[in-house]
Amino acid sequence: MKINAALIGSGNIGTDLMFKALRSEWVNPVWMVGIDPDSDGLAKAREAGLKTTHDGVDGLLPHLAEDNIQIAFDATSAYVHAENSRKLNERGVMVIDLTPAAIGPYCVPVVNLKEHVGKKEMNVNMVSCGGQATIPMVAAVSRVQPVEYGEIVATVASKSAGPGTRKNIDEFTRTTASGVEIVGGAATGKAIIILNPAEPPLIMRDTVHCLTETKPDEDAIRQSVEEMIADVRKYVPGYKLVNGPVFDGNRVSMFMQVQGLGDYLPKYAGNLDIMTAAALRTAELFGEEIANGTIELSAAGA
Amino acid sequence: MNLEGKKVTLHDMCLRDGMHAVRHQISVEQMVALATALDEAGVPLIEVTHGDGLGGSSVNYGFPAHSDEEYLNAVIPHMKNAKISALLLPGIGTVDHLKMALDCGVHTIRVATHCTEADVSEQHITLARKLEMDTVGFLMMAHMIEPDALVEQARLMEGYGANCIYCTDSAGYMLPDEVTAKIGILREKLKPETELGFHGHHNMALGVANSMAAVEAGANRIDGSVAGLGAGAGNTPLEVFNAVLDRMGAKTGVDVFKLMDVADDVVVPMMHQMVRIDRDSLILGYAGVYSSFLLHAKRAARKHGVPSSEILVELGKRGTIGGQEDMIEDVALDLIKRHRQAAAGSA
Secondary structure, eight states, rough: OOOEEEEEOOOOHHHHHHHHHOOOOOOEEEEEEEEEETTTHHHHHHHHTEESSSSSGTTTTGGGTTTTTTEEOOOSSSHHHHHHHHHTTTTTTTEESSSSTOSSSSSOHHHHHHTTSOOSSEEOHHHHHHHHHHHHHHHHHHHOOOEEEEEEEEEEEGGGGOOOHHHHHHHHHHHHHHHHHHHOOOOEEEEEEEEEOOOOOOOOOEEEEEEEOOOOOOOHHHHHHHHHHHHTTTOOOTTEEEEEEETTTEEEEEEEEEOOOSSSTTTOHHHHHHHHHHHHHHHHHHHHHHHSSOOOOOOOTO | OOTTTTTTTTEEEETTTTHHHHOOOHHHHHHHHHHHHHHHHTEEEESSSSSOTTTOOHHHTTSSSOOOOOOOOHHHGGGGSSSEEEEEETTTTTTHHHHHHHHHHHOOEEEEETTTTTGGGGGHHHHHHHHTOOEEEEEEEEEEEEEOHHHHHHHHHHHTTSSEEEOOOSSSSOHHHHHHHHHHHHHHHOOOTEEEEEOOBBBOOOOOHHHHHHHTTTEEEEBGGGGGOTTTBBBHHHHHHHHHHHTTBBBBBHHHHHHIIIIIIIIIOOOOSSSOOOOOHHHHHHTOOOOOOOOOOHHHHHHHTOHHHHHHHHHHHHOTTOOTTHHEEEEEEEHHHHHHHHHHHHH
16 A cells, blocks of 8 residues: 655756656655645656645645555755644654655665664654765765764756755755765765766766775675665666776776666756755655554654 | 056965865965965965865865864964955855854855856855845856857846956856957846956966966956966966066056965975976866866775876766766776777777
8 A cells, every 4th residue: 555645845846856756656646745846756746647736734634544655755845845844743643754844854765764663753854855866875885884074965857956955955964964974984084076067968977075084995895895785777768887996006986977867857957856866765764664553653742 | 458456356275275185284384374374475365165165075175184163263263354255156156154264253255156047146145145245146158158158147146246257257258259259248237346356277388378378368366276286287466466467567456576475485395296388288278078077086996097198088978067076986997998898998
């Protein structure tokens, strides 16, 4: 049985997520919430048979119970996320946060999804697009040997960076750096984001540098990286290593490219695709658990 | 050209852009000695940070000899008249760095974005203005867009609260007519009280000529570095530009002879190699490539055995912009693959 979900935010991310969720075995998108009645996302949602409101999350709240909404994806902005999450959580709805607000624990499915199982978390955060693309590579190195310092450079096409990312650029660098540490396993993390306006738009590029504490075990790292890429490709088929790993003293560098599926967004916007795919993968795991009765959601304080 | 009586604020870049030329390895003692000498010569504004601005310390751009905070705290107490500025590139540094810089006593914050991406500077410019700092919007690689588009981006920064807007020739690609056109339209379209600045690189030996064109068209702040210590073939050589302005009757308040002494006696001995127009830096200017890529490309060339000139040309073809230093090794590795394929094909 699928679990019912609501998509908060009718922008690029929310709309792309809807197209992916419509194909899911575990998640059934029922509502899309926006604030602009004329948004393309809401129009696409109506066409796809979803219920919609343009009154923000408050327009959804009265319908949660009757439509048995158990999971909500928040793809609005860091500024409004906390309030959205509070309102949904107190009504027993679990929230998957795609903004950089990061009030809940980080989730990078290929690295730590299983750790979230059974914890009854009501809010998990998807870090950032750059985080989803790079943290698996930091983790691929840190599971072989200690990483003293992890640094990621995410380069995305200007056209794929919406107003949310632009207004929240500091939150991106902070949240991603923190995810590189907490989920990636680097003792210190650093994140850099570049928006490149080239035409035709460039496919998302990510560079990952790790400084290992001791001399890198080249063979073990190569194998670990290869396995990690295969795991990410299960939900993001366009994830690939372009060059590397390059070994230079204690530096290990990997040069990645992330091509999206092109559901709602163009294929170059792999940055957005990897977010929506990761969020859906996370919801599916919880959906599977709810369906199997492994976890049962309950309203906070109820 | 008549610049008689024009007042020009000279802004020295040795201790920020110059960091690129010495792999960010300037010592605290050198910083203090140079800043003090510039102050004594009458230079009103001096930039101090990592070459890539606040928070630039990284594998990607290079780890500096000292942190931004250490440099700023060392230099600022020695300044008698000069003010200190700091550069901040959103996506690299954050408002946390900005607040740190203000606490250290930084007077001017320059928020730098690629010339089409001004809207990522809103958080930083708004805050700097609120903190009553001298707030500059710095549009990099300005050769890559048309004058009208540049105006649109400049207006965003002005709207967030920048009191000065820079047209930045990061690649040293512009010719004087382009500078005239861009500064001219900015002067025409921005608020009259908004100051305008020009930041040149000397890759085509046009740093001085372009800066003259900028002043004529309405810019009143000009960046340069004494002895040209900066990325690529360096910035506009400040002691030269100051002497030119003096001859033309423009006013900078900077002593012509003292500045020459700073160049020869303080800056040149700090150089790891002569900052000059060699083949690679000429390619930067000719192909419109970000000047800071120079030494990174030379290093990748040595490590991977691919000519640095070829790496730089390819970076230009790919439309790389400021901050994409990570693409340099990536391009070098792609070129190796391409060469191998070509060799296999001809075998």
